[in-house]
Every structure is written in structure tokens, then in C-alpha cells.
Amino acid sequence: MIVQRIRLVVDGIAERFGRSTSALIAPAREFDPGHPWFLTATERGNDDTRIAPWTEGNRVENLVHGKTYFAALARALEEAERGDLVFFADWRGDPEQLLTDDGVSVEDALTAVAHRGGVVKGMVWRSHMETLGYTGPKNRKLALRLEEAGGEIILDQRVLTLGSHHQKFVVVRYRRPEASDVAFVGGIDLARARRDDGNHFGDPVSRPFPPEYGEIPAWHDVQVQLEGPSVRDVEDVFRERWEDPSALSRLPWHAIPDFVRGVTREPSELPPVSDRPEPVGTCSVQLLRTYPRRRPAYPFATNGERSAARAYAKALDRASELIYIEDQYLWSVDVARVFAAALRRKPNLKLVVVVPKHLDDDSPITIPSALLGHSAALEVIRAAGGDRVLVLDIENDRGIPVYVHAKVCIIDDVWTAVGSDNFNRRSWTHDSELTAAIIDETRDTREPLDPAGLGDGARVHARSLRLELAREHLGRADGDDADLVDPQQFFDVISASTTALDNWHRNPSSGPRPAGRLRLHEISVPPVWQQRLAALAYRLFVDPDGRPIGMRLRRRF
CATH class of the missing domain: 3.30.870.10 (Endonuclease Chain A)
Structure with missing residues (x-):
């Protein structure tokens, strides 16, 4: 019941704001023909920082x-x-x-x-x-x-x-x-x-x-x-x-x-800053951060910074074929509705999510709270994408779960984000985070050359990372990825491998264990009485909100 109510609210928000993912989360964008995937300096929303736009x-x-x-x-x-x-x-x-x-x-x-x-x-x-x-x-x-x-x-x-x-x-x-x-x-x-x-x-x-x-x-x-x-x-x-x-x-x-x-209480003065290093490669990099609005204010982010959240929204607004993410946490409806809006906007868009099978602690307070947020987030995403969504976890070749601590997002083999921020409200608003968004100027020459059909072309860095991660999770050797290059075929291969391993676990005497390590992610939703007790703890302690009150009320980042 709680999850259904959350879903109705999210659907109403998406309908109110229309089809654009970025309308749910980011301010009006400047047009930037050079890097339409990156935030402009204005879109970052922080005039106090010294770091470059990219x-x-x-x-x-x-x-x-x-x-x-x-x-x-x-x-x-x-x-x-x-x-x-x-x-x-x-x-x-x-x-x-x-x-x-x-x-x-x-x-x-x-x-x-x-x-x-x-x-x-x-x-x-x-x-x-x-x-x-x-x-x-x-x-x-x-x-x-x-x-x-x-x-x-x-x-x-x-x-x-x-x-x-x-x-x-x-x-x-x-x-x-x-x-x-x-x-x-x-x-x-x-x-x-x-x-x-x-x-x-x-x-x-x-x-x-x-x-x-x-x-x-x-x-x-x-x-x-x-x-x-x-x-x-x-x-x-x-x-x-x-x-x-x-x-x-x-x-x-x-x-x-x-x-x-004798622990240091006042930092010493740093040495003078040096010039920027000279260009050495083909990648454009934009640093994305989260800082809350704090009192006394951070001098480099007096109203906080939520460029990580805003960058995901802008990139998801261009997503057409495949979003691949690996994340320690995916348990915020505020985050899930951004992905849900992208899935509703593009009927061919697929989403593959790799998360841990179990939480990383056994606290009687944290577990019900986290499972409440996780189950609500997954419900919102699955309601939007249906069978275009795969939520998976990993086991090693001995059948023991692998804890997924990575924070990776790859969209249409173009835009990559690797950093410290998780897909939850805490990481997008409350704690300090740092992520590198990367676009390689070198295009990948394997078909499909332009998966999204927007003229961006597949980029070497993004596609290489997606295939490297996929080979590992499918138990394949380096180079064994010809059937994974196409994003739509990639989704089907991942789905088939997961189904085969899940079926084997249900009947291990049927034959040798199939190659691969991906399992369909299933969780037990806490009973209703635990959900009610956990809801307050979730909002205050597990996944708090660091936005100014006005942004919270407007559901903006």
C-alpha cells in the first residue's frame, strides 16, 4: 500500500512536468552545442567554486x-x-x-x-x-x-x-x-x-x-x-x-x-597551486559534486551544490537505448523517479542495474528502513519500464554473493560517470561526494556506430568500460564480447544468462553450473508494521535530505 501510494505521487509529478527528465530535477538549461551531455557553468548552480565547467x-x-x-x-x-x-x-x-x-x-x-x-x-x-x-x-x-x-x-x-x-x-x-x-x-x-x-x-x-x-x-x-x-x-x-x-x-x-x-585542529597552509597539466588524451572530464547547504556555509558552495544530481538528469534526458548502472544503494524514490521519467519518455530505452544482494550491515534499525526505501524505488522504476528493466546482483563462481560497492553509470555508450555518489537522496543532497563524468572524443568503430541515433556516436571509453564489466559478470575472457556491443542485444544476452543461472540454482542437479555470475535481484519487503516504524528512521537517518526547504517542497535539485 505504501509503495502504491508513492507510485501514484511520482506518476502525478511526472505528468505535471511532462516528458523531460531534466524538468524533474534541473533548472532551465543553456544551449551548448559543444557538449550537450555536460552541465554548463550556470547549470552547476554554484558560482562559488573555482573548478572549471569541464x-x-x-x-x-x-x-x-x-x-x-x-x-x-x-x-x-x-x-x-x-x-x-x-x-x-x-x-x-x-x-x-x-x-x-x-x-x-x-x-x-x-x-x-x-x-x-x-x-x-x-x-x-x-x-x-x-x-x-x-x-x-x-x-x-x-x-x-x-x-x-x-x-x-x-x-x-x-x-x-x-x-x-x-x-x-x-x-x-x-x-x-x-x-x-x-x-x-x-x-x-x-x-x-x-x-x-x-x-x-x-x-x-x-x-x-x-x-x-x-x-x-x-x-x-x-x-x-x-x-x-x-x-x-x-x-x-x-x-x-x-x-x-x-x-x-x-x-x-x-x-x-x-x-x-595532539591531533591537528587547524590545517596548515597549502603550497602554491601549479598550472594545469598539459592535454595528454582524448577525454573530456566534468567533475560533479554534492555539498549540502550548511551553516556556517561552505565558502566554495554557500548554498550547497547538487551538480551530481543535475548531471544525471541532463544525461538521462538524452538517453535512448541503454542505461547501465552499478551501485551500492538504489533506495530513494526521489532518485528512482528520474530514471522512471526517462523510461516513460523513450519506449525503447532499457535499464540494467547491478546492486548488492544484501545490505552491508545487520542493524535492526537500518535493515527495515533501507529495504523500505529500496523496495519503493524499485517499484517506481519497474512500474515505468516493465520488462525493459533488469535489476541484478552478483555471486562469485562459488555461489557466494559479491558486495557491489561501485558507483558507475553508462548511458548509450557515450556518457560515463564514476565516483563516490550512490543513487540515493543522501548522496545527491546531504553528504560530500565527487564523481567524474567522462566523454571520450574518440568514437568506437564497431556497429552500431551511433546507438542512440542522435549523432553522438558510441565513444571508446564508455563502450570499453561497459564491455569490461559485462565480460566479468558473464564469466567471459577478454575479447569475448561481439554479441554484447549492440546495446539492445546486450540486454537480451544479460537477461538470458541471468535466467539460466537462476534456473540452475532452482535445480542444480540438471547439469553443470552455467557460466556467469548475475542473478535476478529479489528482496523481501518488510511487513507493514515495520514499514511504519522504519519510515521515520529512513527519512532522518538512513537517507536524509540536505536540500533547502524550498527545493524539497518543489521537488527540485
């Missing part, structure tokens, strides 16, 4: 899995010498997490740069109380260890009540002209359990997790490596937050222990 001439490498990303990060840090800059921001940082097979840890790699004379600065979310399952002590330990080596980490609690800093990025800038500056952006924390690979048997440096994921939880995630002018924008994201003059925390139970332990 940059061209970037090299972008997809780093699928934590093991791939950590190896690339370790190489970049190993090259950093005296005077080079290493800036990073994180939700969680575990000093003991290994980056490489030979035992180099997060702490080892960062402190080694500081010992060599590099400038190492980090911002890690201070975190809520450990008794609530958060990792404040680990973040504090990493800060103290780096301080001892000559670096600096601030524990940043400049967030809304019950909010977090969720950005996950690293910037390395070298003084040597022959070394290529680099930035890493995505969903992977410098934390335990993240260093998994394509086999998905888990990271030996594990963490407590729900028992459904086994003793060593398998973890699926994605990061991108940026080189070129966009590196400066990622650096500016760091500098804007670092230079915020507000107190890192105003809570006395934070301040007193900090003084006792």
Missing part, C-alpha cells in the same frame, strides 16, 4: 577492482619525491590495508612519501561513534602515523548532523616535467576489504561483514585514473575543502581528546 584533453584509465587501483596508486606514490604533492580525501582510511602483493600498506606508502620530503596532506571524515559501527579510531590512527612522518591529516567533521564526507580521491603532482600528474576518483576507500580482483574471492585484509557474504567478503568496485587538465580540478576540490575556515569540529567531546592526543 576540461578537454585528458587520459582516462578504468581501474576495475580494488587490487587494480591500489597497484596503480602504489606506483604513483612510489614516484613521488621531495617537493611533490600528494593530496587525498577519504571516508575511511585503514593504515594497515595493503596496496600491493609484497606487503606495502596505506601507512607505508604515504609515510614513505613524507620521509622523502614530499608534501602529504589528507582529509579523512572524522566519523561517528565507534559504538555505532564507524571507524573513527582507525581514521585517527592514520592521521597520527602520518603526522609522525611529517605529513598532515585533518579529521574533517564539517558536515550536517548525521552526515559524512564521502569523497574518495587522491591527487599526485610531480615537480619533474617528465612525470605525469595523476588523480584517482571513484568509489574505493583506502580501507580494509577493498583489495579484491576479478575472481571475487575477497581481500585477505578483511573486515566484519554480514554472514551472507562469507568469512572473507568479495568486493566489486571501480575507480578511474585521470591525467591531463582535469587533475588540477581534482586538486582544487581538495584545496577548497582544506581552506574552509570553519572549525573541523565544534563538539567538545572531539576537541578535548584532540588536544590530549
Whole structure:
């Protein structure tokens, strides 16, 4: 009943605003013939930031899995010498997490740069109380260890009540002209359990997790490596937050222990900023962010910023053939109605969603609340798209669920977004987030050349990432993807593989296990009495809203 009422409200909103997805969420758009997929500076809705609307001439490498990303990060840090800059921001940082097979840890790699004379600065979310399952002590330990080596980490609690800093990025800038500056952006924390690979048997440096994921939880995630002018924008994201003059925390139970332990309370001054790196590749990159409206205001976003939400709306307004997403959470009706509007607008549009099979905690408060939001969101999307929607989860070859932590969206093999924001209201309005939207100027030469028929053409970066992820989930070798290039055929192949594996699980004695790892995503909706109890907790704690009240009432971002 609750889900049906939500669906009626959403249908009414969509009918009121008409067919355009962006009318549900974004302000009136400027016409931009150069990059119709990207937000203009005005559409970003934040005149306070120093980052560029977008940059061209970037090299972008997809780093699928934590093991791939950590190896690339370790190489970049190993090259950093005296005077080079290493800036990073994180939700969680575990000093003991290994980056490489030979035992180099997060702490080892960062402190080694500081010992060599590099400038190492980090911002890690201070975190809520450990008794609530958060990792404040680990973040504090990493800060103290780096301080001892000559670096600096601030524990940043400049967030809304019950909010977090969720950005996950690293910037390395070298003084040597022959070394290529680099930035890493995505969903992977410098934390335990993240260093998994394509086999998905888990990271030996594990963490407590729900028992459904086994003793060593398998973890699926994605990061991108940026080189070129966009590196400066990622650096500016760091500098804007670092230079915020507000107190890192105003809570006395934070301040007193900090003084006792010697934790930094006032950030030092950063070195002067360098010029933008020269163009090195074929990709245009637009950085998208979320910041809530906070008091005292963020000086770089005095009314907040919701460019991540606005960018999805603008891109979805052009979607015609296929939306492919991987996400840790998909549990907000506010987000679901944006996808639903796109599905109603384009009768041929298909949607493939890959999410975790189970939540990442076992809290009696969080589970009913999250399932309430998740089931309502899926109902809205399925009502709009019907059999054009596939919602899936992953298991490894041993039949154990894989936790999907990635935050990826690929539309019509043109526009790609990889970052820290999930498809929920918290990520679109309340917590700090950073995502890279990418359009490769190089067109893919495989048919169909222009899947959407808008003249955009399929782009190498977007199509390559979609096919790489699909091969992994279908259990295929590199290059075995000829039947996956066409987006419509891709949907059918994914559907057939999922059906085959689901049927085998219902009757495993029927023959050998089919190739592939995708399962149809099914959840148990909480009983009505739990829904009523969970609704308030969902709105206040699980998926809060960081928009100004006027935007909430107008249902705008």
C-alpha cells in the first residue's frame, strides 16, 4: 500500500512536468552545442567554486577492482619525491590495508612519501561513534602515523548532523616535467576489504561483514585514473575543502581528546597551486559534486551544490537505448523517479542495474528502513519500464554473493560517470561526494556506430568500460564480447544468462553450473508494521535530505 501510494505521487509529478527528465530535477538549461551531455557553468548552480565547467584533453584509465587501483596508486606514490604533492580525501582510511602483493600498506606508502620530503596532506571524515559501527579510531590512527612522518591529516567533521564526507580521491603532482600528474576518483576507500580482483574471492585484509557474504567478503568496485587538465580540478576540490575556515569540529567531546592526543585542529597552509597539466588524451572530464547547504556555509558552495544530481538528469534526458548502472544503494524514490521519467519518455530505452544482494550491515534499525526505501524505488522504476528493466546482483563462481560497492553509470555508450555518489537522496543532497563524468572524443568503430541515433556516436571509453564489466559478470575472457556491443542485444544476452543461472540454482542437479555470475535481484519487503516504524528512521537517518526547504517542497535539485 505504501509503495502504491508513492507510485501514484511520482506518476502525478511526472505528468505535471511532462516528458523531460531534466524538468524533474534541473533548472532551465543553456544551449551548448559543444557538449550537450555536460552541465554548463550556470547549470552547476554554484558560482562559488573555482573548478572549471569541464576540461578537454585528458587520459582516462578504468581501474576495475580494488587490487587494480591500489597497484596503480602504489606506483604513483612510489614516484613521488621531495617537493611533490600528494593530496587525498577519504571516508575511511585503514593504515594497515595493503596496496600491493609484497606487503606495502596505506601507512607505508604515504609515510614513505613524507620521509622523502614530499608534501602529504589528507582529509579523512572524522566519523561517528565507534559504538555505532564507524571507524573513527582507525581514521585517527592514520592521521597520527602520518603526522609522525611529517605529513598532515585533518579529521574533517564539517558536515550536517548525521552526515559524512564521502569523497574518495587522491591527487599526485610531480615537480619533474617528465612525470605525469595523476588523480584517482571513484568509489574505493583506502580501507580494509577493498583489495579484491576479478575472481571475487575477497581481500585477505578483511573486515566484519554480514554472514551472507562469507568469512572473507568479495568486493566489486571501480575507480578511474585521470591525467591531463582535469587533475588540477581534482586538486582544487581538495584545496577548497582544506581552506574552509570553519572549525573541523565544534563538539567538545572531539576537541578535548584532540588536544590530549595532539591531533591537528587547524590545517596548515597549502603550497602554491601549479598550472594545469598539459592535454595528454582524448577525454573530456566534468567533475560533479554534492555539498549540502550548511551553516556556517561552505565558502566554495554557500548554498550547497547538487551538480551530481543535475548531471544525471541532463544525461538521462538524452538517453535512448541503454542505461547501465552499478551501485551500492538504489533506495530513494526521489532518485528512482528520474530514471522512471526517462523510461516513460523513450519506449525503447532499457535499464540494467547491478546492486548488492544484501545490505552491508545487520542493524535492526537500518535493515527495515533501507529495504523500505529500496523496495519503493524499485517499484517506481519497474512500474515505468516493465520488462525493459533488469535489476541484478552478483555471486562469485562459488555461489557466494559479491558486495557491489561501485558507483558507475553508462548511458548509450557515450556518457560515463564514476565516483563516490550512490543513487540515493543522501548522496545527491546531504553528504560530500565527487564523481567524474567522462566523454571520450574518440568514437568506437564497431556497429552500431551511433546507438542512440542522435549523432553522438558510441565513444571508446564508455563502450570499453561497459564491455569490461559485462565480460566479468558473464564469466567471459577478454575479447569475448561481439554479441554484447549492440546495446539492445546486450540486454537480451544479460537477461538470458541471468535466467539460466537462476534456473540452475532452482535445480542444480540438471547439469553443470552455467557460466556467469548475475542473478535476478529479489528482496523481501518488510511487513507493514515495520514499514511504519522504519519510515521515520529512513527519512532522518538512513537517507536524509540536505536540500533547502524550498527545493524539497518543489521537488527540485
